[in-house]
Ligand SMILES: Nc1ncnc2c1ncn2[C@@H]1O[C@H](COP(=O)(O)OP(=O)(O)OP(=O)(O)O)[C@@H](O)[C@H]1O
């Protein structure tokens with residue numbers, strides 16, 4: 001059996017707004033394997049982002065537990081979670097979240113600065129990524145000088161610089177035109193295929209979801225469909 005890098009056991013997340021409660025994630029148990037490229041689709045409000053944020057330790061579960069690479073995060077303090085996240089997880093967002101006053105190099109370097117990695121080591125890690133992905137021409141440019149597709153590629157490099165256990169992407173093509181979006185999805189697919197990067201992708205877009213090797217559907221906080229590509233019959237693909 002393949003290595004389970006993310007184990008979610010009976011996860012629930014309840015948000016309380018005023019007097020009402022929303023069960024955004026409702027008793028979900030799901031695992032993700034090393035090297036897997038999984039996508040989560042589902043209608044707006046079905047709990048996709050909340051589940052991704054639970055895995056990403058950005059939200060703390062109301063019930064249940066998460067184990068990442070053998071580490072049970074249940075009793076971690078907020079600081080321990082921040083430290084764990086910085087060392088072990090990579091994030092890609094719809095609106096890129098690059099820092100405007102920093103160059104491409106400096107944006108990619110940022111997670112390593114937060115992790116107190118010395119400069120020489122940081123420079124080496126960023127240089128390798130910039131070379132591997134042919135982004136040298138963007139090295140000294142600021143985000144405002146980049147196209148949206150270039151911004152998203154830089155933000156993906158930033159997410160990879162700490163060599164994360166898993167790359168978590170929430171609607172990474174949501175702010176891109178379809179051609180640029182496809183190029184970003186090609187990059188994810190290549191990362192997964194060539195480097196074995198484990199990816200969890202949340203998307204509204206069924207055609208984007210189909211680029212993954214496994215697709216989960218969410219509805220009202222539950223996983224209602226979970227299938228690997230190789231198990232699907234042609235009309236499901
Ligand atoms: N911080 C929050 N406070 C209160 N309610 C929240 C919060 N975050 C999410 N919710 C609620 O939890 C439910 C699930 O939201 P979530 O953002 O996970 O859905 P989603 O599937 O990502 O939707 P979308 O496709 O629109 O991004 C929704 O009803 C939402 O309103």
Ligand SMILES: [Mg+2]
Nearest residue numbers: 048049050170
């Ligand atoms: Mg969402």
